[in-house]
Amino acid sequence: MNKNQSHRLSVAPMMDWTDRHCRYFHRLMSRRAMLYTEMVTAPAIVHGPKARLLDFSGEEHPVALQLGGSDPRELAAAVRIARPWGYDEVNLNCGCPSDRVQSGCFGAVLMKDPELVARCVTAMQAEADVPVTVKCRIGVDDQDEEAVLPEFIERLAAAGISCFIIHARKAWLQGLSPKENREIPPLNHDLVLRMKARFSGLTICLNGGVTDPDSARALLGQGLDGVMLGRAAYHDPGHSLIGADGLWGDEHVVTREQVVRQMLPYIGAHIAEGGRLHQITRHMLGLFHGLPGARGWRQVLSTKASRDGAGEDVVLEALAQVTRAAA
Structure with missing residues (x-):
């Protein structure tokens, strides 16, 4: 499957939700969708119970490991440790706005420091035998997303990243809760579409406001390489995922x-x-x-x-x- 096909539809990494049991359940409804782990911090993998954090069922493929962190050496160590588990992709979280993520200086706050992110992904790629991707926001706080997002993408593309999953909302690191950050900042699908037009050689995927295969198909029809389902895939998985393989021309449908x-x-x-x-x-x-x-x-x-x-x-x-x- 080429790079523009593997991400046509994916299910977002969601803390406390997309564990291995959830992913197995989702896989029964879609054979094709890329599934993401909950965010796992690099320090947890380096110092914690590795099997409990990394084990998954072979039936879950394709499945991506999402990492949180901002220390290039620690992220590289986590990628190296996780390699034997055989994930299909490693993703760096540059989009989560929660307080505990900010205090660790990773997640959406990294949008403010693309040079640090570039060092992180360079270190990760040196240890990875699968693609390293980035999930980000369009910007944070008072940043001008029209300027910040293309600069962020351009810098990381220069560091070797070819796939970006962009949550089409800003993250407000002060004043909004993580839940409010998923709902209050307005969606800006047009900006993500313009990023695809500007960076045509990259795989650009959109997260935010996508609820089912029909809304995914509409966005794919506008030129995006992929769309990512979030809460809809959890709260109404049948509507979101059953029949979604049709996006690949696959007629797999279950009741x-x-x-x-x-x-x-x-x-x-x-x-x-x-x-x-x-x-x-x-x-x-x-x-x-x-x-x-x-x-x-x-x-x-x-x-x-x-x-x-x-x-x-x-x-x-x-x-x-x-x-x-x-x-």
Whole structure:
């Protein structure tokens, strides 16, 4: 798959959401979408429990590891450590606006220091055997995004980065919460489209305001190389991901019930290894969003999945709420 195809649709890295269980679930709905890990900090990989942070199922491919950090040597060490896991891409977070990210001097605050980012990605590429990409905002705080974004892209392209995923909103590092930063700053799709026209040789992908394959197709039709789904893929995954492989001309389509039943062996294996049902089913609550029985589906999983001994039978009980409502 060439560079302009692998990112046609992706699911954003989302803290506390896109863990390995969530990604496996999403993969059942789309065989093609690029999936991203939650952001993992470079210090955590260097000093922490590596297997717990990096393990994933082979069925998740293509899957990208997103790193947070601002120390080139530490980021390089994290890339080197992660190499045996076989991720398809390593991505540097230059877009997250949370307080804890700012205090560590990484995430969106890096938009203010493209020279440091260039040193980081150069160090990462030296240790990587897969592409290194960057996810960024259009700017932060009072920056003039019309000037800052092209300068940022140009500097990192000179450092060897050929793929950018751009969240088409500014990040306000003071005065807005992370949640507000996902909703209040206005979307500027036009600026990202102009970046693609200006940097035609780069892979330019847009994040922000994309909810389903139709909105993705419209943006791809305007010349973008890729679009990234965010919260919509989590809260309404069926609508967002089922049928999305059509963006590649792939007719792979499953029903929501098929997805549930395909999850059962994975759930059984997780429980057999000492895992808890709710660790997986918390990601599945939105599968039937807007459909008859969705409330019953959520209620059964929300109330019973965290109980001791809860297993596949709880999932089937929740599914029965949907099938009865649809009958």
